[in-house]
Amino acid sequence: MSQLQNDTFLRALMRQPTEYTPMWMMRQAGRYLPEYCETRKRAGSFLQLCKSPSMACEVTLQPLARYELDAAILFSDILTVPDAMGLGLYFAEGEGPRFERPLRDEWEIRNLAAPDPHAELQYVMDAVSEIRRALDGSVPLIGFSGSPWTLACYMVEGGSSDDYRKVKTLMYSRPDLMHHILSVTTNAVIAYLNAQIEAGAQAVMVFDSWGGVLAHDAYREFSLAYLRRIAAGLIREREGRAVPSIVFTKGGGLWLEDIADAGYDAVGLDWTVDIGKARELVGHKVALQGNLDPAILFASPDAIATQTRRVLDSYGKHPGHVFNLGHGISQYTSPDHVSVLVDTVRSHSRSLRKG
Amino acid sequence: MSQLQNDTFLRALMRQPTEYTPMWMMRQAGRYLPEYCETRKRAGSFLQLCKSPSMACEVTLQPLARYELDAAILFSDILTVPDAMGLGLYFAEGEGPRFERPLRDEWEIRNLAAPDPHAELQYVMDAVSEIRRALDGSVPLIGFSGSPWTLACYMVEGGSSDDYRKVKTLMYSRPDLMHHILSVTTNAVIAYLNAQIEAGAQAVMVFDSWGGVLAHDAYREFSLAYLRRIAAGLIREREGRAVPSIVFTKGGGLWLEDIADAGYDAVGLDWTVDIGKARELVGHKVALQGNLDPAILFASPDAIATQTRRVLDSYGKHPGHVFNLGHGISQYTSPDHVSVLVDTVRSHSRSLRKG
Numbered sequence: 001m002s003q004l005q006n007d008t009f010l011r012a013l014m015r016q017p018t019e020y021t022p023m024w025m026m027r028q029a030g031r032y033l034p035e036y037c038e039t040r041k042r043a044g045s046f047l048q049l050c051k052s053p054s055m056a057c058e059v060t061l062q063p064l065a066r067y068e069l070d071a072a073i074l075f076s077d078i079l080t081v082p083d084a085m086g087l088g089l090y091f092a093e094g095e096g097p098r099f100e101r102p103l104r105d106e107w108e109i110r111n112l113a114a115p116d117p118h119a120e121l122q123y124v125m126d127a128v129s130e131i132r133r134a135l136d137g138s139v140p141l142i143g144f145s146g147s148p149w150t151l152a153c154y155m156v157e158g159g160s161s162d163d164y165r166k167v168k169t170l171m172y173s174r175p176d177l178m179h180h181i182l183s184v185t186t187n188a189v190i191a192y193l194n195a196q197i198e199a200g201a202q203a204v205m206v207f208d209s210w211g212g213v214l215a216h217d218a219y220r221e222f223s224l225a226y227l228r229r230i231a232a233g234l235i236r237e238r239e240g241r242a243v244p245s246i247v248f249t250k251g252g253g254l255w256l257e258d259i260a261d262a263g264y265d266a267v268g269l270d271w272t273v274d275i276g277k278a279r280e281l282v283g284h285k286v287a288l289q290g291n292l293d294p295a296i297l298f299a300s301p302d303a304i305a306t307q308t309r310r311v312l313d314s315y316g317k318h319p320g321h322v323f324n325l326g327h328g329i330s331q332y333t334s335p336d337h338v339s340v341l342v343d344t345v346r347s348h349s350r351s352l353r354k355g
Numbered sequence: 356m357s358q359l360q361n362d363t364f365l366r367a368l369m370r371q372p373t374e375y376t377p378m379w380m381m382r383q384a385g386r387y388l389p390e391y392c393e394t395r396k397r398a399g400s401f402l403q404l405c406k407s408p409s410m411a412c413e414v415t416l417q418p419l420a421r422y423e424l425d426a427a428i429l430f431s432d433i434l435t436v437p438d439a440m441g442l443g444l445y446f447a448e449g450e451g452p453r454f455e456r457p458l459r460d461e462w463e464i465r466n467l468a469a470p471d472p473h474a475e476l477q478y479v480m481d482a483v484s485e486i487r488r489a490l491d492g493s494v495p496l497i498g499f500s501g502s503p504w505t506l507a508c509y510m511v512e513g514g515s516s517d518d519y520r521k522v523k524t525l526m527y528s529r530p531d532l533m534h535h536i537l538s539v540t541t542n543a544v545i546a547y548l549n550a551q552i553e554a555g556a557q558a559v560m561v562f563d564s565w566g567g568v569l570a571h572d573a574y575r576e577f578s579l580a581y582l583r584r585i586a587a588g589l590i591r592e593r594e595g596r597a598v599p600s601i602v603f604t605k606g607g608g609l610w611l612e613d614i615a616d617a618g619y620d621a622v623g624l625d626w627t628v629d630i631g632k633a634r635e636l637v638g639h640k641v642a643l644q645g646n647l648d649p650a651i652l653f654a655s656p657d658a659i660a661t662q663t664r665r666v667l668d669s670y671g672k673h674p675g676h677v678f679n680l681g682h683g684i685s686q687y688t689s690p691d692h693v694s695v696l697v698d699t700v701r702s703h704s705r706s707l708r709k710g
Contacts, residue, residue, distance in 0.1 A: 163685060165653060172654030172662070215626040215648045215681075217665070254608045254627055271570040272609055293570045298520060299527030307527070310572070326570075330518060 004202075006139045009070040013203060013244035013266045013287050015320040021312060021349035022070035023342065024142070027328030028063040029075045033335060035062050046091050050077050053126040060131050064139065066335065067342045070322075071140050071203070072131060074196070076124055078146035078207055081188050082155045084120035085112060095159070102158030109177050114188035117195035124192075125199040132200030143201025145193050147208035147249075148185040148230075149223035155181065164213050171222055178222060186226045190233035197235045197243050205246040205268070206230060212251015219255060224262060231263030246289055250327065253278075260286045271326035276314035279321075287320035292341070294325040297333045301340045308344040317353055359557075361494045364425040368558060368599035368621045368642050370675040376667060376704035377425035378697065379497070382683030383418040384430045388690060390417050401446050405432050408481040415486050419494065421690065422697045425677075426494050426558070427486060429551070431479055433501035433562055436543050437510045439475035440467060450514070457513030464532050469543035472550035479547075480554040487555030498556030500548050502563035502604075503540040503585075504578035510536065519568050526577055533577060541581045545588035552590045552598050560601040560623070561585060567606015574610060579617060586618030601644055605682065608633075615641045626681035631669035634676075642675035647696070649680040652688045656695045663699040667707055678704070 004010075008022040030036055039059050043049035050056060060075040079097050083089035088100030103109050115121060131141055146154075154160075156167040171178045193204045211223040227247055234245055248268025252259055259267050260282040269278055269290035278288055296307045315321045323345045329338070359365075363377040385391055394414050398404035405411060415430040434452050438444035443455030458464050470476060486496055501509075509515075511522040526533045548559045566578040582602055589600055603623025607614055614622050615637040624633055624645035633643055651662045670676045678700045684693070 163650065165650060165685065165687060168648070168650035169653040172651055172658045212627065216629045218648070219627075251606070251627070272567065272574075272606070274571045293523070293573070295518065295520060295523035296527050298524040303527045330520065332520060 004137050004140060006070060009322060010140050010203060010241070010244060012320060012322050013246065013289075014242055015265075015284055015287050017319045019350065019353065020346055021315075021321050021323045021352075023323035023345045024069050024071040024073060025063070025325050025329050025338070026073075028069065028073065029059040030329060031331035032329055032333040032338070033062055033066070047077070047089065050075070050080070051123050053123060053130045056127040057130040057134050060127075060141075061134055064135075067338060068346060069139065069342065071142050072135055073142040073205075074124070074128055074131060074144060074201065076127065076144070078144075078150065078209070079154055080121060080124055081115065081145065081185065081192055082151055084115035085155075085188070087155060097154065098159040099154065103155050103181065106177060109181055112181060112184045114184055114191060117192050121192060121195070125195055128196050128199035128201055140202035141200060142203045142205055142246075143193060143196030144205045144207060145189045147206050147211065147223060147247075148182045148189060148226040149214070150208055150210045151185050151189075152178070152181050153210045153213075155185075164210070171218065175221075182222060182226050186229050189230055193230070194233070194235050197238055201243070202238075202241075203244045203246065204234065205248065206264075208247065208249040208252070211249035216255065219249075219252070220258065223249065224255070224258060227259075227264075228262045244287075246322075248289070256281055266320075266322065268324065269326065274314060275311060275321075276316065279315055279318060284318070284320065287322060288315065289322040289324050291324070291326040294327050294329050294333070297325075297329065297337045297341065301337065304337055304340045305344045308341055309348045312345065312349050312352060323349070359492050359495060361425060364677060365495050365558060365596070365599060367675060367677050368601065368644075369597055370620075370639055370642050372674045374705065374708065375701055376670075376676050376678045376707075378678035378700045379424050379426040379428060380418070380680050380684050380693070381428075383424065383428065384414040385684060386686035387684055387688040387693070388417055388421070402432070402444065405430070405435070406478050408478060408485045411482040412485040412489050415482075415496075416489055419490075422693060423701060424494065424697065426497050427490055428497040428560075429479070429483055429486060429499060429556065431482065431499070433499070433505065433564070434509055435476060435479055436470065436500065436540065436547055437506050439470035440510075440543070442510060452509065453514040454509065458510050458536065461532060464536055467536060467539045469539055469546060472547050476547060476550070480550055483551050483554035483556055495557035496555060497558045497560055497601075498548060498551030498554075499560045499562060500544045502561050502566065502578060502602075503537045503544060503581040504569070505563055505565045506540050506544075507533070507536050508565045508568075510540075519565070526573065530576075537577060537581050541584050544585055548585070549588070549590050552593055556598070557593075557596075558599045558601065559589065560603065561619075563602065563604040563607070566604035571610065574604075574607070575613065578604065579610070579613060582614075582619075583617045599642075601677075603644070611636055621675075621677065623679065624681065629669060630666060630676075631671065634670055634673060639673070639675065642677060643670065644677040644679050646679070646681040649682050649684050649688070652680075652684065652692045652696065656692065659692055659695045660699045663696055664703050667700065667704050672708060 008018045012018050012022050043055050056075045079089050153167050244265040246266040247264040253273040266287035271293035363373045367373050367377050411430045434444050508522050599620040601621040602619040608628040621642035626648035
């Protein structure tokens with residue numbers, strides 16, 4: 001593997017000083033980029049795009065060709081693991097992900113098994129290797145997975161949900177079955193992330209997208225406990241350097257101190273959190289990633305620059321900040337507005353460190 | 356007006372001791388009740404139900420006939436105020452509320468005016484008077500309004516939204532116009548709530564249902580500032596006793612201390628907040644209302660009782676707790692399960708106070 005030319009992102013995750021605040025964007029390879037839409041059209045469907053290592057590699061690199069970003073993130077779907085468990089992932093046009101065989105009966109839950117990442121999920125590992133080669137040491141590659149709770153939401157609901165009625169009913173009526181799903185899924189996620197690291201991922205992130213819909217005590221029991229087990233099971237060093245890990249519970253701002261104790265190197269924040277206050281709470285224990293409201297990118301260039309500087313100023317000069325949006329970038333974002341964001345982060349954080 | 360027989364709810368809001376923890380449920384007159392569905396069918400549509408004082412009165416009283424609740428809440432829609440401003444509220448089947456004429460152009464925003472609560476909104480005042488008479492002093496009646504930010508979301512988006520793209524674009528690009536909408540709407544809400552109080556509402560609640568989608572600093576500027584102005588403009592005493600006020604920002608747990616300072620007597624909490632810790636933070640300054648996850652009502656009676664006791668135990672014996680769900684009750688709830696909840700709150704809180 002070639003020597004890494006820009007390791008700013010990895011150093012920031014390990015709370016080491018950097019010359020500027022590194023940045024990437026959740027869903028940076030996405031529909032706001034016309035070149036992404038072209039590749040997707042060529043692929044035929046979102047799922048075929050995910051399952052083709054060469055096309056997944058192509059779209060992963062697209063935002064890096066446009067913007068000075070400090071990390072690439074594997075292009076994939078968060079539901080690959082339950083798909084490999086046999087639930088039958090598909091995308092109904094305009095409706096988001098769905099499963100053909102959601103978990104409905106006790107026997108289906110008892111039959112769940114963690115998939116071998118080198119069997120059904122080999123296409124993901126192939127994508128990771130191909131992207132690593134294509135990046136050629138320019139910036140690090142982030143691997144990722146959905147959290148056990150978030151995966152379980154989809155596995156039980158069968159798709160997105162407004163009220164999480166099915167999964168919460170199961171959780172409150174049959175906590176034993178819920179823990180079984182979470183436990184098997186946790187083993188699957190650990191194996192999946194470690195296989196990504198072995199295939200070349202230089203950092204990993206766990207997306208707990210739906211942790212924030214839980215009651216505070218249910219979050220600890222049904223999401224955080226499993227996030228903790230994942231952190232404990234991850235490969236921590238590879239190719240002679242640390243493989244940092246990031247956890248992001250959307251809507252988890254209230255539980256920040258517990259999340260910061262879960263064993264990850266960094267914690268992602270959404271925009272409801274004041275990142276300066278968050279830093280005061282967690283100190284130097286973890287790095288923080290975030291947290292601009294992606295809706296700000298719909299505003300004028302001036303407003304984007306102002307709000308971006310605010311986030312940087314709020315965090316301040318401490319090491320350990322990775323700039324990101326507080327959620328995935330919207331498909332309606334103008335690519336030109338992203339340039340304003342990226343340029344502002346780079347220039348303002350550089351001068352902040354000098355000032 | 357007849358003497359109030361059960362003022363437990365009002366006393367709890369004023370942080371006075373009570374013999375048990377009073378309770379009511381957000382959306383307690385709703386689709387989970389077969390008798391509600393019958394009245395609604397008879398009304399023809401949801402909006403006609405809201406606009407008929409006698410039918411609004413009928414459904415307001417339905418949950419009180421079934422359960423030992425300590426307050427009634429005016430049956431109405433949160434979008435009556437923008438409807439009276441001329442935006443043309445309607446309900447597309449299965450789609451939630453929409454406006455025929457959402458705010459799109461600057462001149463439309465500049466033309467906004469607060470409606471006279473005794474003109475276009477007289478039907479709401481008539482419902483309040485009729486419900487007060489029908490309650491005949493059994494329990495107090497709560498009046499309510501949507502918060503300026505929440506109303507503005509609907510007014511600008513034209514309906515519900517996943518990403519609040521239109522309203523956030525306006526807010527970040529033209530804060531002057533956003534503040535104009537909020538300012539006019541705030542005046543409208545103050546007049547609307549005061550007219551409800553004059554018509555007989557004995558407590559009022561402001562629902563900031565979408566405050567939680569804002570970034571922390573935007574929340575302070577575009578929602579909380581106006582909630583504060585409303586609190587300052589409310590009638591505080593009527594019929595020789597205090598008219599307590601409640602504010603509820605869903606997803607606002609992170610901002611609790613600021614919300615508790617906004618001038619209301621009580622703060623509503625959703626289920627992401629640990630109510631015991633919330634009480635430690637705010638002390639005796641405000642009462643707290645909440646905060647059971649309504650999804651718990653889908654579980655077994657045993658689980659419902661256990662989780663309900665947990666909320667009560669977490670708050671403890673201090674005065675100033677009004678039991679509620681952390682969000683409106685779901686239409687899929689079994690009415691029998693609500694009995695378990697109501698009985699548990701009454702019996703457990705009584706013994707908690709004795710113990």
